[in-house]
Amino acid sequence: AATQVDAFFSGGPDAWNYRNMILHYASLAADAGGVDAFLIGSELKSLTRVRSASGVYPAVDALVTLASDVKAIVGSGTVVTYGADWTEYGAHVVDPSADEVRFPLDALWASSAIECIGIDYYAPLADWRDTSSQLDLALTDNAYRASYLAGNLAGGEAYDWYYADDAARDSQTRSAIADGLGKPWIFRQKDIWSFWDQPHYERVGGVELGSPTAWVAQSKPVWLTEVGCPAVDKGANQPSTFPDPHSSEAGLPHYSNGRRDDLIQRRYLETVLGAFDPAFGADALNPVSSVYDGRMIAPDGIHLWTWDARPFPAFPAATDVWSDAANWMTGHWLTGRLGATPLDGLVATILADSGVTDADTSELGEGPDGYVVDRPMAPRAMLDPLALCFAFDAYELDGVLRFKQRGGAPVIDLAEDDLVLPDDNPPARLTRTQESDLPRQVSIGYTDMGADYQRAAATSRRLVGGSTRTANADLAMVTNDTEAERRAEIWLQDLWAGREAVEFALPPSNLSLSLGDVVGITVNNRRRLVEIQEIADTESRAVTACSIDPEVFDLALAAPRLKPPAVPAAVGPVHALLLDLPALDDAQPTVLARLAVFADPWPGAVSVWASSDGLSYGRAALALAPATVGVTLDDLAAGPTARWQDASLRVQLYGGALSSVSDSALFSGANAAAVQRADGAWEVIQFSNAELVAENTYLLSRLLRGQAGSEWAISPALTAGAPFVLLDEHVVSIASGLDALERTMQLRVIAAGRDYGDPAALALEATPQATALKPLTPVHVKAARDGSGVTVTWIRRTRVDGDSWVGEVPLGEDSEQYAVDILSGGDVVRTLGATAPSALYAAADELTDFGSPQTSLDIRVTQLSATVGRGFAAQATLTP
Numbered sequence: 001a002a003t004q005v006d007a008f009f010s011g012g013p014d015a016w017n018y019r020n021m022i023l024h025y026a027s028l029a030a031d032a033g034g035v036d037a038f039l040i041g042s043e044l045k046s047l048t049r050v051r052s053a054s055g056v057y058p059a060v061d062a063l064v065t066l067a068s069d070v071k072a073i074v075g076s077g078t079v080v081t082y083g084a085d086w087t088e089y090g091a092h093v094v095d096p097s098a099d100e101v102r103f104p105l106d107a108l109w110a111s112s113a114i115e116c117i118g119i120d121y122y123a124p125l126a127d128w129r130d131t132s133s134q135l136d137l138a139l140t141d142n143a144y145r146a147s148y149l150a151g152n153l154a155g156g157e158a159y160d161w162y163y164a165d166d167a168a169r170d171s172q173t174r175s176a177i178a179d180g181l182g183k184p185w186i187f188r189q190k191d192i193w194s195f196w197d198q199p200h201y202e203r204v205g206g207v208e209l210g211s212p213t214a215w216v217a218q219s220k221p222v223w224l225t226e227v228g229c230p231a232v233d234k235g236a237n238q239p240s241t242f243p244d245p246h247s248s249e250a251g252l253p254h255y256s257n258g259r260r261d262d263l264i265q266r267r268y269l270e271t272v273l274g275a276f277d278p279a280f281g282a283d284a285l286n287p288v289s290s291v292y293d294g295r296m297i298a299p300d301g302i303h304l305w306t307w308d309a310r311p312f313p314a315f316p317a318a319t320d321v322w323s324d325a326a327n328w329m330t331g332h333w334l335t336g337r338l339g340a341t342p343l344d345g346l347v348a349t350i351l352a353d354s355g356v357t358d359a360d361t362s363e364l365g366e367g368p369d370g371y372v373v374d375r376p377m378a379p380r381a382m383l384d385p386l387a388l389c390f391a392f393d394a395y396e397l398d399g400v401l402r403f404k405q406r407g408g409a410p411v412i413d414l415a416e417d418d419l420v421l422p423d424d425n426p427p428a429r430l431t432r433t434q435e436s437d438l439p440r441q442v443s444i445g446y447t448d449m450g451a452d453y454q455r456a457a458a459t460s461r462r463l464v465g466g467s468t469r470t471a472n473a474d475l476a477m478v479t480n481d482t483e484a485e486r487r488a489e490i491w492l493q494d495l496w497a498g499r500e501a502v503e504f505a506l507p508p509s510n511l512s513l514s515l516g517d518v519v520g521i522t523v524n525n526r527r528r529l530v531e532i533q534e535i536a537d538t539e540s541r542a543v544t545a546c547s548i549d550p551e552v553f554d555l556a557l558a559a560p561r562l563k564p565p566a567v568p569a570a571v572g573p574v575h576a577l578l579l580d581l582p583a584l585d586d587a588q589p590t591v592l593a594r595l596a597v598f599a600d601p602w603p604g605a606v607s608v609w610a611s612s613d614g615l616s617y618g619r620a621a622l623a624l625a626p627a628t629v630g631v632t633l634d635d636l637a638a639g640p641t642a643r644w645q646d647a648s649l650r651v652q653l654y655g656g657a658l659s660s661v662s663d664s665a666l667f668s669g670a671n672a673a674a675v676q677r678a679d680g681a682w683e684v685i686q687f688s689n690a691e692l693v694a695e696n697t698y699l700l701s702r703l704l705r706g707q708a709g710s711e712w713a714i715s716p717a718l719t720a721g722a723p724f725v726l727l728d729e730h731v732v733s734i735a736s737g738l739d740a741l742e743r744t745m746q747l748r749v750i751a752a753g754r755d756y757g758d759p760a761a762l763a764l765e766a767t768p769q770a771t772a773l774k775p776l777t778p779v780h781v782k783a784a785r786d787g788s789g790v791t792v793t794w795i796r797r798t799r800v801d802g803d804s805w806v807g808e809v810p811l812g813e814d815s816e817q818y819a820v821d822i823l824s825g826g827d828v829v830r831t832l833g834a835t836a837p838s839a840l841y842a843a844a845d846e847l848t849d850f851g852s853p854q855t856s857l858d859i860r861v862t863q864l865s866a867t868v869g870r871g872f873a874a875q876a877t878l879t880p
Helices: 002-009 018-031 060-072 146-151 167-173 190-198 262-276 325-329 343-353 379-390 483-496 548-555 663-667 843-848
Strands: 037-044 080-083 117-121 222-227 295-303 392-397 400-405 411-416 428-432 441-448 454-461 467-481 498-505 516-525 524-538 541-547 575-579 591-598 606-611 616-622 628-630 644-653 672-676 680-693 697-704 722-728 732-737 747-751 762-766 778-787 787-797 817-826 827-834 838-842 857-865 874-878
Touching: 002 018, 002 060, 018 037, 018 060, 037 060, 037 222, 060 080, 080 222, 146 262, 222 262, 262 295, 343 379, 343 400, 379 392, 379 467, 400 762, 428 516, 441 483, 454 483, 454 644, 454 857, 467 483, 483 548, 498 524, 524 838, 548 747, 575 722, 575 762, 591 606, 591 616, 591 747, 606 732, 663 680, 778 857, 778 874, 787 843, 787 857, 787 874, 817 838, 827 838, 827 843, 838 843
Parallel strands: 037 080, 080 117, 117 222, 222 295, 411 516, 441 467
Antiparallel strands: 392 400, 428 498, 441 454, 498 541, 516 524, 524 541, 575 591, 591 732, 606 616, 606 747, 628 644, 628 722, 644 697, 672 680, 672 722, 680 697, 747 762, 778 787, 787 838, 817 827, 817 857, 857 874
């Protein structure tokens, strides 16, 4: 056993054992700046009970060492403890005869690294059954009563008695918890008080050892590291059960019918908090220590199970997202329930706000999720709609206004002999309401919390009967659809079940009966259940009652039809590329900078905000759809301009698609794309063919290079991984005109519905350049020598309306000017000016520059712009 336990904690070939996992989390906690508390484990009962010899528990020894190591990591500001199961924290009865009894975890509880005793508290506080012969009927008539549940904190199962086996539990054959040595608390799993208050003496051979364990009485507080109850029928019978079939604790509490029951969950938690938290009046059940300054149960160490980080109602409505959503219905979750308003608290609050103090609402049970009082009104006007919907009555007794839930088990059965028989009158008078006076349909208006708090109506209708009446109640309550339907069904069935009125008289000996009591009365050999509505005390007790069916009020609550929320797409920073391109069209003013925006999923329209100072922003562009962007997968060698390049290029897109086009469409500007070389310059290419060869991957062929005057940007070898952008209408312009030239802009790119200061905004900096304003490279540069010198000629190009096939293309600049550089070894030896596409390099100048006529000349021709100066140059080596 010791070897196996050691392998679990720290041995074995896998380095990620239990010990390393806990130390890893401790380091994370320390790196995060510390945490309030750290558990080194939880409910490892199957390990902490393993013995390698009598009294030797190797897993506990490993936990003691682990606690010290964790404490050294997280520091003195963090409470370190272990979350023991509620049956594990105390004694271990080793054998059936209880000859050997140990306290395995005492070595851990006594460790200086452990600052409190952690207990996952799921002790049963009830033993309720749906039978008239159950033993707990001697204690209460209602399993939700606080007095009943509180009495089982230090009593009942696992304290006063236990069940030897399942058969004993079924028959309620209870065995008392006793001890021949006068310490029955050792065997009481719920007796935290004696465990905390006493030294612990282990037993061997039925005899106590001479010295106690290392535990010092009252030396450390107890934390309830978990306390909870499932929201299911009879949850208090066995709070540790869980509805998830994948859980080791899966199942239903003992004798549960499996119905959802939020009230028993709340009553269980109220009972525990009421016993141990001073804010709820705790005193006697939570003694003060004589060793440290504090109570036995640390109020700030009570942790309710469970509050889910997943937001309600997205959880549990989004069943397509979370596979455990169905477990919420009857599980331990407090989210979606803790904010509900049980009737006892709701009615008491309404009365207190209205100045009514002498009232008892403790008999009331489940209520709505919320109740709206939107204007001044009398207390009765507030309470009547609740009484109608949740079937309760109010009456005055001994000067106290008492509220009582309708229905319940009969308190007495009466026969004709028990009644006072008036002279010459029958023992009881029965009056039956005509069917036509009863509603066939009822409806309840409410606010539906499962439908974003919209108003809704729930209807119940009888399928048989001759009545045509309807009854409607528009209530200011907040609830879910199935609870509203349930309340409408109860209301309708109760109206029909109560159609008989009964009048009879009782002798004064029946003084214990009061308003709201359900009694059974047998008249003419027929037994009826009736609810007392009026009592007039004279020589006898004249009683007026109406028929009632208590089962009407016990309708099962179906699962609410929670509307799955529309989960917004995750919005993160978009992918954006700044493009510095030549003029692609004739737009005025000329576009200087463009932006390609892509995101998957696309968040809708994306705004591009711009600022010159980083303080005030204005919207510069709106991208309505994602640009088609990607990356090249192949190296691409330099290619010719104005001719097809016999090469292919694979491009992987982030999204979107490419397609082949005809030559006619291509020559009209289709399938233009920009690729970026390593130094940031963008070349415009066109492709005729696009073939899908893999997922989002296209093979482009029949390429035209250096389009739109970008031949200067052709890279000698465009390496794989170059950004690729399809130049279509989805690429937006962000700067135009001379005013924007070389003025740095701060950009924020974010979904149009969000602020530019949103954390998901992409921040960019852009400085528009003169690329789109520069004159294009001259072409067909030639030279001819004659007696006067070398005449250099060329053909100009234009940025504006240059695609015309008729006549001379427009100039595109304010005036026609050129600079012709004569080069020598890369240095400029002379610059010639020209106002036409021709310049003379005089023979005298050539002799001055070189000393003799040259067989070849290196010449650079550049068109000039009055705005931005030199354009893109054409360089050639000419032989005059």
